[in-house]
Amino acid sequence: MTAPDAAVSEWITGFSSEFSAVEGFMSVLVSDFFIPVSISLYMLFLWFGTRDAAHRERNQYGIMCASAALGFACLVIEVVNNSVEMWARPFEVDAGARAAAEAIFYLPHDPSFPANLAGVSFGAAMGIFIYNRKASIPVFVLAVIWSVSRVYAGVHYPLDILGGAAIGMVTAFFSYGLLRVFHFIPEFCLNIGRKLYLA
Amino acid sequence: MNYDALTYLILTFGGCLGIYQIAAAAADLKGLRFLSSTVYSYVIGFAILGATYGWFFTCADLNMNANDAAVVEGHEQLEFFLLGAFISLIVTFLISSLTGLRHPKRTDSQSVGEGIEDLKTKTFFQAWAYRRKERGRGR
Numbered sequence A: 001m002t003a004p005d006a007a008v009s010e011w012i013t014g015f016s017s018e019f020s021a022v023e024g025f026m027s028v029l030v031s032d033f034f035i036p037v038s039i040s041l042y043m044l045f046l047w048f049g050t051r052d053a054a055h056r057e058r059n060q061y062g063i064m065c066a067s068a069a070l071g072f073a074c075l076v077i078e079v080v081n082n083s084v085e086m087w088a089r090p091f092e093v094d095a096g097a098r099a100a101a102e103a104i105f106y107l108p109h110d111p112s113f114p115a116n117l118a119g120v121s122f123g124a125a126m127g128i129f130i131y132n133r134k135a136s137i138p139v140f141v142l143a144v145i146w147s148v149s150r151v152y153a154g155v156h157y158p159l160d161i162l163g164g165a166a167i168g169m170v171t172a173f174f175s176y177g178l179l180r181v182f183h184f185i186p187e188f189c190l191n192i193g194r195k196l197y198l199a
Numbered sequence B: 001m002n003y004d005a006l007t008y009l010i011l012t013f014g015g016c017l018g019i020y021q022i023a024a025a026a027a028d029l030k031g032l033r034f035l036s037s038t039v040y041s042y043v044i045g046f047a048i049l050g051a052t053y054g055w056f057f058t059c060a061d062l063n064m065n066a067n068d069a070a071v072v073e074g075h076e077q078l079e080f081f082l083l084g085a086f087i088s089l090i091v092t093f094l095i096s097s098l099t100g101l102r103h104p105k106r107t108d109s110q111s112v113g114e115g116i117e118d119l120k121t122k123t124f125f126q127a128w129a130y131r132r133k134e135r136g137r138g139r
Helices: A006-018 A020-030 A034-048 A053-083 A095-104 A116-131 A133-152 A158-181 A184-195 B003-026 B038-059 B075-102 B115-120 B124-138
Strands: none
Touching (some): A006 A095, A020 A034, A020 A095, A053 B115, A116 A158, A133 A158, A184 B115, B003 B038, B003 B075, B075 B124, B115 B124
């Protein structure tokens, strides 16, 4: 089965054959490492790098919410991937997408919908957004870049990305609710962190 | 340890080491800096971060997860990141405490037990020793 937005995906992937000079740059962006490590390092910076103690604590709650959100997002996506098979990946049905995927990425074997990367990155961004809107902007930007790069590389349809992003955002609000109900858990973590000079 | 896993661990170690210095400069955590100057802390932080990124993204196999025996995907990626962050934190505490001995920033009148806030005036080991001393007095 082909995704309903296959034409959009083919149009975006089509750019990869026109701008071969940027392949090296795109292979860095699309990789499993550049964006996730950058998001993780940014979260680490937010945890430590705020001068005001009250502001820092708010960021630390945001990081805990983001971490829980991306964990739950992975879990939900794993369940959906194993129970529903929506459509094949773009490179499995389109020769142009296959060429793009082979040139700048690799050919993943797991299901296309929903996109795990979108769930993780948008879940983290929304988790931070709930506590500190301004601080979440870089994570949203990185999440969008990562998502577009995967469509460009021919390994995801835009609908895969939207599905993953929706799951990530819902799990962020779910995590926020959990942190509020079980408030003693983040408080306990922060108290342990303070004893070790980590919070 | 697998070569791919090791390169990823070095990326996370170097990245975190740089980020701790940048965060220490941004949050004025003098006890966490390698150098006393804020500007130099930013410079050293961005230099470590940039060098690590530059090395990894030009030398490592970015498609290392393509084969079925990949060891740096999903939860393994998180585990290696946490390991890298932990090792770099220990290294940061050690180096900042050693350099802090040459430039002590003790202000014993400040309250203790506020966690990271204590690192604004003391190194990790100074804060830890001071907290123990205060607890001893309290008994």
